[in-house]
Amino acid sequence: MRNFTSVQDIGDLSLALEKAMFVKEHPYADQEMGKNKTLLMIFFNSSLRTRLSTQKAALNLGMNVIVLDINQGAWKLETEKGVIMDGDKPEHILEAIPVMGSYCDIIGVRSFAQFENKEYDYNEVILNQFIHYSRRPVFSMEAATRHPLQSFADLITIEEFKKKERPKVVLTWAPHPKPLPQAVSNSFAEWMNATDYEFVITHPEGYELDEKFVGNATVEYDREKAYKGADFIYAKNWAAYKDPNYGKILSTDRSWTVDSAKMALTDNAYFMHCLPVRRNMIVSDEVIDGSQSIVIPEAANRVVSAQVVLKEILKDL
Amino acid sequence: MRNFTSVQDIGDLSLALEKAMFVKEHPYADQEMGKNKTLLMIFFNSSLRTRLSTQKAALNLGMNVIVLDINQGAWKLETEKGVIMDGDKPEHILEAIPVMGSYCDIIGVRSFAQFENKEYDYNEVILNQFIHYSRRPVFSMEAATRHPLQSFADLITIEEFKKKERPKVVLTWAPHPKPLPQAVSNSFAEWMNATDYEFVITHPEGYELDEKFVGNATVEYDREKAYKGADFIYAKNWAAYKDPNYGKILSTDRSWTVDSAKMALTDNAYFMHCLPVRRNMIVSDEVIDGSQSIVIPEAANRVVSAQVVLKEILKDL
Amino acid sequence: MRNFTSVQDIGDLSLALEKAMFVKEHPYADQEMGKNKTLLMIFFNSSLRTRLSTQKAALNLGMNVIVLDINQGAWKLETEKGVIMDGDKPEHILEAIPVMGSYCDIIGVRSFAQFENKEYDYNEVILNQFIHYSRRPVFSMEAATRHPLQSFADLITIEEFKKKERPKVVLTWAPHPKPLPQAVSNSFAEWMNATDYEFVITHPEGYELDEKFVGNATVEYDREKAYKGADFIYAKNWAAYKDPNYGKILSTDRSWTVDSAKMALTDNAYFMHCLPVRRNMIVSDEVIDGSQSIVIPEAANRVVSAQVVLKEILKDL
Numbered sequence: 001m002r003n004f005t006s007v008q009d010i011g012d013l014s015l016a017l018e019k020a021m022f023v024k025e026h027p028y029a030d031q032e033m034g035k036n037k038t039l040l041m042i043f044f045n046s047s048l049r050t051r052l053s054t055q056k057a058a059l060n061l062g063m064n065v066i067v068l069d070i071n072q073g074a075w076k077l078e079t080e081k082g083v084i085m086d087g088d089k090p091e092h093i094l095e096a097i098p099v100m101g102s103y104c105d106i107i108g109v110r111s112f113a114q115f116e117n118k119e120y121d122y123n124e125v126i127l128n129q130f131i132h133y134s135r136r137p138v139f140s141m142e143a144a145t146r147h148p149l150q151s152f153a154d155l156i157t158i159e160e161f162k163k164k165e166r167p168k169v170v171l172t173w174a175p176h177p178k179p180l181p182q183a184v185s186n187s188f189a190e191w192m193n194a195t196d197y198e199f200v201i202t203h204p205e206g207y208e209l210d211e212k213f214v215g216n217a218t219v220e221y222d223r224e225k226a227y228k229g230a231d232f233i234y235a236k237n238w239a240a241y242k243d244p245n246y247g248k249i250l251s252t253d254r255s256w257t258v259d260s261a262k263m264a265l266t267d268n269a270y271f272m273h274c275l276p277v278r279r280n281m282i283v284s285d286e287v288i289d290g291s292q293s294i295v296i297p298e299a300a301n302r303v304v305s306a307q308v309v310l311k312e313i314l315k316d317l
Numbered sequence: 318m319r320n321f322t323s324v325q326d327i328g329d330l331s332l333a334l335e336k337a338m339f340v341k342e343h344p345y346a347d348q349e350m351g352k353n354k355t356l357l358m359i360f361f362n363s364s365l366r367t368r369l370s371t372q373k374a375a376l377n378l379g380m381n382v383i384v385l386d387i388n389q390g391a392w393k394l395e396t397e398k399g400v401i402m403d404g405d406k407p408e409h410i411l412e413a414i415p416v417m418g419s420y421c422d423i424i425g426v427r428s429f430a431q432f433e434n435k436e437y438d439y440n441e442v443i444l445n446q447f448i449h450y451s452r453r454p455v456f457s458m459e460a461a462t463r464h465p466l467q468s469f470a471d472l473i474t475i476e477e478f479k480k481k482e483r484p485k486v487v488l489t490w491a492p493h494p495k496p497l498p499q500a501v502s503n504s505f506a507e508w509m510n511a512t513d514y515e516f517v518i519t520h521p522e523g524y525e526l527d528e529k530f531v532g533n534a535t536v537e538y539d540r541e542k543a544y545k546g547a548d549f550i551y552a553k554n555w556a557a558y559k560d561p562n563y564g565k566i567l568s569t570d571r572s573w574t575v576d577s578a579k580m581a582l583t584d585n586a587y588f589m590h591c592l593p594v595r596r597n598m599i600v601s602d603e604v605i606d607g608s609q610s611i612v613i614p615e616a617a618n619r620v621v622s623a624q625v626v627l628k629e630i631l632k633d634l
Numbered sequence: 635m636r637n638f639t640s641v642q643d644i645g646d647l648s649l650a651l652e653k654a655m656f657v658k659e660h661p662y663a664d665q666e667m668g669k670n671k672t673l674l675m676i677f678f679n680s681s682l683r684t685r686l687s688t689q690k691a692a693l694n695l696g697m698n699v700i701v702l703d704i705n706q707g708a709w710k711l712e713t714e715k716g717v718i719m720d721g722d723k724p725e726h727i728l729e730a731i732p733v734m735g736s737y738c739d740i741i742g743v744r745s746f747a748q749f750e751n752k753e754y755d756y757n758e759v760i761l762n763q764f765i766h767y768s769r770r771p772v773f774s775m776e777a778a779t780r781h782p783l784q785s786f787a788d789l790i791t792i793e794e795f796k797k798k799e800r801p802k803v804v805l806t807w808a809p810h811p812k813p814l815p816q817a818v819s820n821s822f823a824e825w826m827n828a829t830d831y832e833f834v835i836t837h838p839e840g841y842e843l844d845e846k847f848v849g850n851a852t853v854e855y856d857r858e859k860a861y862k863g864a865d866f867i868y869a870k871n872w873a874a875y876k877d878p879n880y881g882k883i884l885s886t887d888r889s890w891t892v893d894s895a896k897m898a899l900t901d902n903a904y905f906m907h908c909l910p911v912r913r914n915m916i917v918s919d920e921v922i923d924g925s926q927s928i929v930i931p932e933a934a935n936r937v938v939s940a941q942v943v944l945k946e947i948l949k950d951l
Contacts, residue, residue: 081919083913279395365734
């Protein structure tokens with residue numbers, strides 16, 4: 001593997017899941033692979049799970065890890081060509097990225113959508129500049145439009161808990177007080193489309209995701225119908241994608257909060273969320289504290305997905 | 318050892334001191350114990366000595382270390398149950414703590430008293446939530462009411478420097494421009510009470526500590542009498558504990574500053590302080606720069622106390 | 635080597651260059667040297683290249699690394715003796731430095747000129763306090779007046795690219811919107827003076843550097859004459875050194891920007907800069923993107939210079 005930015009980079013999913021199970025059972029089996037290899041983790045945005053789980057995965061593989069927090073206020077990178085750099089941006093990405101590449105073997109980048117320019121976000125400008133200029137393998141630790149390490153961990157978790165060969169998996173929008181990127185939802189949809197599960201997306205009118213990610217999913221505006229018979233409920237908030245509302249909040253309707261009444265419509269479904277989660281906005285206490293909530297094992301699988309990806313990249317260095 | 322939050326967790330003190338001396342002489346003898354074990358150090362408050370010495374101790378034991386600074390402003394944790402999380406706190410401690418636990422083997426937590434609610438502070442709500450929800454061994458890197466790694470280092474230092482079997486150890490309050498928690502003083506008292514030393518506490522009226530920590534100590538309001546014949550003077554500021562003044566400054570009387578005149582009353586006592594120390598408030602330049610000042614070896618012993626504690630926890634993993 | 639703060643500490647330059655080439659070819663050959671040795675990197679100022687390259691160098695040598703960012707706002711160190719510390723500085727350098735020394739084997743310090751007091755800056759007060767009080771070997775990760783790890787990397791780069799035994803190397807001032815320290819320029823001049831290269835400095839009137847660093851260099855106010863026949867153009871901005879203008883900007887004249895017209899005067903010179911660089915202020919896009927720009931290999935050599943220095947210090951521990 002050279003770069004890891006979407007489901008396409010992981011190859012055959014059943015093989016990827018086999019690799020995940022191996023890593024989970026034998027976390028320290030491949031420590032020679034990482035010896036003298038340095039992972040540089042670059043954060044343009046804050047992070048808890050990704051920061052810790054990716055470090056843990058790299059350490060499990062015997063790698064050295066260097067973490068760089070880029071305070072957006074303090075260290076602004078110029079990205080335009082031809083500019084006279086006499087303002088507040090002291091360094092150009094054309095130098096910063098290859099220099100960072102020269103001090104490591106693999107680069108992880110976290111850089112969220114900024115909701116200022118949809119084309120800029122959806123072209124993944126920052127992630128692609130790292131791929132283009134760093135001369136190193138690059139993997140996404142959540143980019144503007146996708147969060148593939150999360151989605152891979154989600155897939156592993158569903159495989160571990162599913163009771164049917166082809167479970168019904170429902171991605172449901174839920175309310176949130178701040179506008180959030182579509183990355184987790186896009187990416188989850190993309191990965192679910194790569195499986196043979198029954199995959200349904202439900203959300204209020206106006207919250208349609210980019211068709212590229214929706215793919216073959218059933219978009220069901222009748223929420224009750226969506227929940228009916230579900231084996232997994234995957235909750236997530238996202239801001240509107242469609243113009244002219246890109247990045248806007250259209251609803252904070254708490255009738256979309258995942259609660260026991262709605263879960264009762266399912267086939268005793270498991271509850272999933274990528275975390276952090278706002279209780280009693282996204283999900284009721286009762287559901288997230290209930291026996292079908294699998295948010296903690298889901299988060300724990302972030303080490304597994306990161307370790308598989310790092311291992312595949314190390315193999316091809 | 319499962320958790321380390323007070324003197325009670327360390328067991329027999331003479332045995333603990335033997336372990337400390339072994340670690341001091343053979344710092345790298347147990348590197349196999351820490352192999353593939355990850356320490357997660359979580360800081361709710363800033364730190365110099367604890368940050369560096371605990372990392373050093375873990376590295377000496379062959380552990381991996383991940384440091385997480387929780388900027389209180391940026392990442393507020395909701396702790397109340399049943400709340401609708403539509404405000405400025407994006408994550409609930411009920412998720413955050415087990416997730417952090419899933420990425421490591423041992424957790425160190427630093428979380429000071431906030432002086433907003435005495436019951437909240439003295440119930441050690443944050444530390445106990447980590448113990449309760451993390452599923453991992455937890456040790457205090459200074460909590461609201463105790464700083465046991467400091468006290469253990471203090472004990473090691475006294476044992477190294479003492480010239481009598483049962484030295485007279487005096488904890489003296491000293492002035493400071495800001496209200497400081499009682500954690501270091503409480504904890505020092507608790508550990509001294511566990512020894513057979515002669516232990517005296519002296520402070521202005523109104524600065525009485527929690528009786529639970531004072532224990533069998535002699536509380537001596539006559540400062541000169543307290544100093545007389547002392548073998549160790551341990552200076553520390555703390556804000557008032559007793560209601561209705563909890564967390565308040567009642568005095569900045571510099572006649573309590575430890576100076577040469579007062580040290581002359583002692584039996585050539587050693588001067589100790591946990592650092593950082595405000596010169597000419599807590600202690601005069603002359604005393605801290607003098608030959609009886611042992612603040613630097615005291616600080617150096619922080620590696621030793623942390624390493625003993627980590628080793629005992631690793632043993633029982 | 636005990637400390638590394640200037641060219642004098644590196645000894646014979648041709649021997650140092652041999653060591654650099656060995657390290658470059660065999661980066662992992664000396665991992666036993668660093669085993670159980672801890673490098674503490676202390677940053678009073680922000681850093682990208684120095685932070686990453688020095689960590690990488692230490693990891694290559696098998697060392698443990700602890701990074702401490704000293705937020706100048708949060709953790710002010712008192713440096714004056716005899717002060718009553720009742721203000722906003724909670725710790726004195728007299729305690730902080732020996733304590734930091736007690737938790738590591740080698741200390742790297744980054745502390746820029748502050749332009750408040752020329753004597754304070756040029757006496758290297760902070761760096762020297764670390765040397766004086768830490769009880770550990772100390773090396774500069776850019777101090778007030780010198781940046782020797784950068785200069786050593788510059789020398790290695792020139793040696794790798796030079797086509798003549800004695801190349802003509804030109805240090806040229808270039809405009810910048812903020813007042814920058816003289817450290818990189820001073821240090822580069824000092825290292826060039828230690829070679830047998832032809833070394834020329836060119837800058838507008840008023841930007842004369844400290845004579846101590848200018849040494850035997852030719853100072854050429856006729857910029858075109860300076861460029862003529864050059865093999866290497868080393869661009870850098872610095873604020874005025876001479877009184878009464880110390881730390882001031884006297885010019886932002888963009889006729890000093892390194893561009894293709896001026897590069898055409900040279901003997902097909904290579905372009906160098908320590909980075910970060912402001913494009914179209916210091917250098918035109920055309921020059922830095924051109925085939926003669928060697929700023930990326932120059933930055934990559936920062937790992938090499940740091941690794942040689944750490945290795946020499948480790949040898950003499």
